[in-house]
Amino acid sequence: MPVLLLPAALAALLALAIPLAIHLARRSEAQPTDFAALQWLRQKPRPRSRLRFDEWLLLAARLLLLALVVLWLALPVLPGSADRTPVVAVLPGVSATPAEGTRAVWLAPGFPDSRTPEPASAASVFSLVRQLDAELAPGVPLRIIVPTVLQGADAERPRLSRRVDWQIVPGAMAAPAPVRAAPPSLSLRQPSGPDRGLRYLRAAAAAWTPPGQPPAFDTAAPDAPLPRPPRVLAWLAPGPLPATVRAWIEAGGTALVPQDSEAGNAADTVVWRDETGAAVATARPLGKGRLLRFARPLDAGALPILLDPDFPRQLAALLGDAPPLPTRVAARDVRPVTGAPAWPQPARNLQPWLALLIAALFIAERWLATRRTRAPAP
Amino acid sequence: MSPDLIPPAVRNRLKTLRITARRAVDLQGIGLHHSRSRGAGLEFAQFRAYERGDEPRAIDWKLYARSDRFFVRESERESPLALWLLVDASASMAQADPGRPDWSRLAAARSLAACAAELAMQQGDRFGFIGLSHAGLSLLAAGSGIRQRDRLALELRRLDAGGGFPAPGQLAPLWDRVGAHDLVVMISDFFDPATLDLAARLAAARREVVAIEVLTVTERDFPYRGGYRFRDPETGEELLGDGAALRDEFFARFGAARSERHARLDSLGIRHAALFLDEQLDIPLRRLFGAQAAAEYR
Numbered sequence: 001m002p003v004l005l006l007p008a009a010l011a012a013l014l015a016l017a018i019p020l021a022i023h024l025a026r027r028s029e030a031q032p033t034d035f036a037a038l039q040w041l042r043q044k045p046r047p048r049s050r051l052r053f054d055e056w057l058l059l060a061a062r063l064l065l066l067a068l069v070v071l072w073l074a075l076p077v078l079p080g081s082a083d084r085t086p087v088v089a090v091l092p093g094v095s096a097t098p099a100e101g102t103r104a105v106w107l108a109p110g111f112p113d114s115r116t117p118e119p120a121s122a123a124s125v126f127s128l129v130r131q132l133d134a135e136l137a138p139g140v141p142l143r144i145i146v147p148t149v150l151q152g153a154d155a156e157r158p159r160l161s162r163r164v165d166w167q168i169v170p171g172a173m174a175a176p177a178p179v180r181a182a183p184p185s186l187s188l189r190q191p192s193g194p195d196r197g198l199r200y201l202r203a204a205a206a207a208w209t210p211p212g213q214p215p216a217f218d219t220a221a222p223d224a225p226l227p228r229p230p231r232v233l234a235w236l237a238p239g240p241l242p243a244t245v246r247a248w249i250e251a252g253g254t255a256l257v258p259q260d261s262e263a264g265n266a267a268d269t270v271v272w273r274d275e276t277g278a279a280v281a282t283a284r285p286l287g288k289g290r291l292l293r294f295a296r297p298l299d300a301g302a303l304p305i306l307l308d309p310d311f312p313r314q315l316a317a318l319l320g321d322a323p324p325l326p327t328r329v330a331a332r333d334v335r336p337v338t339g340a341p342a343w344p345q346p347a348r349n350l351q352p353w354l355a356l357l358i359a360a361l362f363i364a365e366r367w368l369a370t371r372r373t374r375a376p377a378p
Numbered sequence: 379m380s381p382d383l384i385p386p387a388v389r390n391r392l393k394t395l396r397i398t399a400r401r402a403v404d405l406q407g408i409g410l411h412h413s414r415s416r417g418a419g420l421e422f423a424q425f426r427a428y429e430r431g432d433e434p435r436a437i438d439w440k441l442y443a444r445s446d447r448f449f450v451r452e453s454e455r456e457s458p459l460a461l462w463l464l465v466d467a468s469a470s471m472a473q474a475d476p477g478r479p480d481w482s483r484l485a486a487a488r489s490l491a492a493c494a495a496e497l498a499m500q501q502g503d504r505f506g507f508i509g510l511s512h513a514g515l516s517l518l519a520a521g522s523g524i525r526q527r528d529r530l531a532l533e534l535r536r537l538d539a540g541g542g543f544p545a546p547g548q549l550a551p552l553w554d555r556v557g558a559h560d561l562v563v564m565i566s567d568f569f570d571p572a573t574l575d576l577a578a579r580l581a582a583a584r585r586e587v588v589a590i591e592v593l594t595v596t597e598r599d600f601p602y603r604g605g606y607r608f609r610d611p612e613t614g615e616e617l618l619g620d621g622a623a624l625r626d627e628f629f630a631r632f633g634a635a636r637s638e639r640h641a642r643l644d645s646l647g648i649r650h651a652a653l654f655l656d657e658q659l660d661i662p663l664r665r666l667f668g669a670q671a672a673a674e675y676r
Contacts, residue, residue, distance in 0.1 A: 036470030036483075036569055037597050038610035040631040041617055041624055 002350060005075035012070040019062045023055075061365040068361060072354045077347035082137040089132055089144045091125065092118045093173050096145045107132070107144065124152045124327075125173075129336060133160040134343040146331045147171035153329040158336035161343065166335045175328065183208030184319040185216035186256075187227040190236035196258060197298025200306045201234050207312035229253045229289075232319050235261065236298075250287025254319065257293050268293070272318050274305045281318060292318065383492035383531060388659045395660070395667050397497045399459055399561040399586050425449040431525050460506065460520045461498040462556050462585075463491040463530075465537060466566030466573060467511035469611040472539035475595045475655055483592045487565040488534045489659050490590060494563050495530050497667070499523065506555065507533050510566075510573075512541025514548050517555065542612050543572045556580070562587045568639055570612070581646045589643055589650035590662045597632065598654055600625045 004010070035041070089107040090096050104114035107128050112119055129144060136142060143165035149172040186205040190198045198219070205217035218227075222237040226248045233255040235245055241261050249255050268282035271292070279295040280303065296302040305311055384392070428437060428448030438451045465487050474482040491507065498505040499522065506520035507530050518526075518533045556562060562580050566573045568591045581587045596602070602621025609616045643650045651662035 032607045032609040032616065033602070034473045034611050035596070035608040036473050036567060036594075036611055037628075037632055038608055038613075038615060038617060039569070040628055040635055041608060041619060042627050042631070 001080075002076045002078050003347065004071075005077055007074060009070060009074035012073060013067065015070065016063055016066055019059065019066065023059055058365070058368045061361065061368055065358065065361050065365055068354060068358050072351055072358060076350040076354065078350055079345065079347035080137070082140075082345050084137060084140055086141040086143070087132070087136060088114075089129075089142065090114055091144070091146050091150075091173065092120065094145050094147050094169055094171055096167075096169060102143075105132075107146075111135075124154060125150050126152075126154050126156075126158050126334070129158045129164075130160065133158075133162060133164070133336075133340070136162075137345045138162070138342040141165070143167055144336075145169055147173055148331055149173065150329050150331050150334065151175055152327050153334060154327070155325075157334050159340045160336045160338060161340045163338055164336045166331070168331045183210075183216055183316055185231050186218075186234055186319075187231050188217060188219040188234045188236065189222045189224065190219070191222055191238075196236045196238070197294075197306075198236055200298060200311070201236075201256075201315075204312035204315045208316055226253075230320070232256060237261070246286070249289035249291055252288040254290045255292065256281075256319075257291065258298055259294050259296055262291065262293055270295075272314065274303075274308075280305055383489045383534060384496060385489070385659065388489075388493060389496070391658075391660050392493055392496060392663070395497055395663055397459070397461060397494065397501060397503065397561065397667050399559075424452050426452060433523075459498075459501075459503040460557065460560040461494065461503055462520070462560055462562045463494055463505065463507045464552075464562055464564045464566075464576075465491055465507070465509050465534070466543065466564070466570075467509050467516075467537050467539050468543050468570065469540050470567055470569055471592070472611060473594055477595070478655070481655055482539070483567060483594065483655065484537065484539045486592050486653060486655055486659065487590075488537065490565050490592070490653065490662070491534055491563075492531060493659060493663055495527055497663070499527050505530070508552055508555070509533065509537045510544055510549075510576075511537070511539075512544060514544060515551055517551060519555065520560075543570045546572075549576065553583075556585055558584045560585055563590065564588070565590045565592060567592055574639060574642065577643070577648055578646050581648050587646075587648045588666055589648050590666070591639075591650065591652045593652055593654050595654055595656050600628055 083103065086102045088096075088099070088102045088104045089111070090104060091107045105111040106114055106116070106119055107125065108119040109128070111128075111132060125146075132144075133142065138161065140162070142162055145167045146169070148168055148170055151173040183205075186201060188198055188201060188205075190196060202217065202219065206215055209215045222235070222242075226245065227233060229252055233245070233248070233253060235241065235255055235257050239261065241257060245255065265284055267284045269284070270279040270281075271283040272280040274280050281292055281294050284291045284293070294303070298306065300306050305314075308314075425438065425441065426449065428450050432450050436450045438449050441447075441449045441451075465484075467484065471484040471487060472482050474480065474485075495505045495507075502522060504520040504522045505526065507516075507518040509516035516533060516537065518530055521529075562577075562585050564573070564577055564580075564587060566589075568574055568577075568589065577587050577589055600621070602625070604621055605618065606621055607616055607618050640650060649666055651665040653659070653662045
């Protein structure tokens with residue numbers, strides 16, 4: 001059942017009165033007829049103002065044309081015209097023959113037909129599953145054929161709007177090449193004295209170090225020579241930032257400073273927030289380098305995230321390189337669950353078809369208006 | 379306007395017609411009018427210099443032999459009948475039928491006048507023309523011959539319909555020209571009572587009057603259906619009416635008016651005939667001047 005997206009445009013149907021009025025006005029202005037024997041005509045009450053339409057075919061064509069233009073303006077769409085054939089989505093790398101009467105697609109970006117060559121699977125499987133669910137009309141059966149082990153999963157089970165036939169066949173997706181991320185190496189500079197957060201940073205740096213390798217950090221006094229980039233400098237000395245450190249940063253280094261060594265600045269952008277949304281660290285460009293500044297004092301009371309198990313990874317991500325999240329999962333453990341709201345399907349736009357109809361009707365109207373056998377104007 | 383006022387078919391049929399006048403025949407004696415006296419008259423009047431257009435046979439060749447100049451011998455005798463063609467040129471005469479917009483009442487009246495003049499010319503009678511238009515009378519003094527016919531054709535073509543019937547004061551020259559016992563053919567629609575009055579006065583003043591009323595087809599058939607705005611061309615009065623509703627009553631009233639008019643014409647001794655615009659031109663002439671009619675009035 002077509003639906004109008006802009007029903008207010010139907011008010012333009014009032015324009016239908018225009019051709020009618022013109023037609024009737026042209027009729028009613030009776031042309032004066034010379035009649036010399038007028039004195040023997042009796043004055044009658046006005047002629048019966050009977051509405052008479054001549055050229056009714058032309059009039060109807062024009063009215064219809066106008067009505068269609070108004071309908072075109074009202075943006076008609078036809079919802080529920082989506083394909084309702086069952087869909088079988090096959091993950092690339094799985095050999096499966098879809099049943100008859102189904103539409104088989106690759107579970108790959110764009111969902112190409114499964115008769116096309118097998119595309120490379122790059123995107124996240126679950127994103128594709130969610131997208132496919134959203135793009136199908138409600139109630140369309142969906143079967144997804146997956147291998148036993150999936151790669152590219154994310155942390156949440158797919159939550160879909162329909163019940164999915166999650167068919168697991170033997171096989172495994174090609175495992176992505178292991179990314180061996182080199183953790184950032186940290187140079188800690190702190191004078192002897194009270195701890196200003198050194199141990200948290202040192203612990204995080206120790207956590208980055210793969211087992212069996214020497215730790216990728218060094219601890220020294222502030223007067224030790226500054227490291228060479230890309231080593232990250234953690235400057236924990238009290239007091240304002242010395243000019244040498246500032247120059248080192250401007251030359252292209254990255255430095256991590258506590259809250260009290262540098263005043264806040266309008267150029268600061270929050271680059272790290274904790275679970276409550278409070279700022280953990282801000283960053284500011286300084287010359288060619290980058291100055292990262294903790295937004296709060298480096299103790300567990302002011303900054304609880306220091307005790308969070310994820311703190312080392314988040315800090316590594318902030319400093320540049322974080323180890324990738326695990327994406328390999330057994331397919332039977334991530335069977336999609338239902339409960340997501342159904343997505344409204346895009347309705348088919350009827351405007352182009354209506355435009356075609358209008359054009360055809362316009363040609364017909366022109367033909368009617370200019371044909372040779374047309375009666376002389378009344 | 380066609381180049382010739384008389385259609386060829388009508389011209390052919392005109393040969394059997396003859397203009398007759400009741401009084402002229404009675405007064406001038408038998409044979410005078412019907413003798414187709416051509417050319418010079420019986421009683422010599424004068425010689426006059428030849429003018430272009432004079433018939434060569436009118437030239438006195440003996441005088442030419444003596445004087446080496448062309449002289450035309452004119453006769454005193456006039457043909458016994460003068461035919462006056464009175465053509466109404468009021469605005470109502472401009473009305474034509476929708477089916478044939480160029481054939482107006484006035485066009486038919488022009489052709490009728492030309493036909494009558496042709497008849498008169500063939501008989502050697504004199505004929506004159508008076509156009510009755512609101513601007514006054516357009517007069518052509520009575521005469522005979524081919525040149526007179528051409529002058530008449532010129533006058534007829536010059537005639538244009540418009541306005542109303544001339545006021546009685548404007549009609550004074552008419553009485554100077556139209557002599558007693560002359561035959562007056564009035565061609566009009568006779569819708570204006572003034573035309574009828576003029577005919578009555580002419581008849582009362584011992585002019586023989588013949589009336590030809592020219593009527594349109596719409597006045598006979600009233601083919602109007604649906605709403606029309608009828609307009610009187612003379613008064614400009616308008617009437618909005620439904621054709622079908624007006625039809626019956628129009629027939630009744632128009633027919634009554636016509637028969638009343640005919641009764642008055644009959645009582646005045648005025649012969650009359652009607653021409654509807656889709657009829658042949660010679661029908662009223664035949665009715666008035668045909669063999670039967672001539673015999674009737676002999």
